[in-house]
Amino acid sequence: MYRWFCRYHGWLILSLDPIQREDFERAIGKLAINWAAAEHGFDHCISILFYEKGASSLVTTLPLNARAKIRFFQKAIKAIPELAGAVPRAEELANAAFRILDDRNWCIHGTASMIGGTLFEQPFNLSRFERPAMESIEHKEVTMGFIHVTSESCAKLTLALAVFMFRKFGLFTENEVEECASRCPRRYHLLAPRPCLYLRFQISAGLSARIIGHFPILSQVYN
Template sequence: MAGRPPRGGAKNKIEFFRRSIGELSGLRHASTLADEIAAEAEAALDFRNWCVHGVALQFSREIMPSPVKLVRFKKADLRNSETKEVTLDAIQQAGKACANLAMKFVLFTYKPLGVLPREAIDQQIERLTKMQLAESANEEQHDRLRPEGA
């Protein structure tokens, strides 16, 4: 059995989730879906790591150039670094992907696991929908304020 959930580190928690679903005989039927959700979570975590822990290498007269070049130290060898270019659109898409990932996890806990009651699912869907609507309103306002040709 996978044991107790790890105390820290998202990567450890993702692996615990993946391993637990695979080891519980009543949930093996859901292990492929759990692996897909875990892979998406790992990709989101890596992108988040770049954006949070990376340092922008370029600055110009523009407030936020796109793409933004980031650099971070490699975990295995802190004497070396790696770089990555990300666009603001990619960061925004990563946020949307995380919202979708959260929804997949909520639905996963409802359908294969039967852990969450339907009311909890409805509350999560309503919360995520409100977040998406607020984000869309902010984007529209930003687009209206953007100078022509920018």
């Protein structure tokens, strides 16, 4: 991954290895799938809010744009009295989703500039039309590490939404969550607020089939 060291103004600078086009495209593809899983989680949430919790009084049609989905999720949770206790956690999830979405958008849409060549130097110089005016081009330098972290954040968000639905919507039983936690190796940790220690999820390829059953796209993410 790392190629060589050099000195610049007394600092030791680490240079990253160039990346093959296939590896870059594979990482971008995995990120796209992981975000799709997270957005599927929001789809599941807003579907329950709209059809079962009374949020249909807020809008006539459900949003299709990712950012609009997150905003509706926030608005609906705040508007439903029985979910008042869920507002702080919903805001945390929404704010995390907005941050991840921005990073995801840079990685996905910024790759329009990555045309030609079979070997990409790191960091990659991504470019896109600046938002929302679309009058000029903006740039961002990212590495493969940034892409992988963003992809992993998407996966964690998906599980956080599953935990949220378990705790606030009663979508999963406690036994199902405990079984999921017990089967997953200790690779990554996603901690729900204490004292609900049984809500500790480990993100891995061995994710419980029960959770995958509610989020079919996860079978693509973790296999």
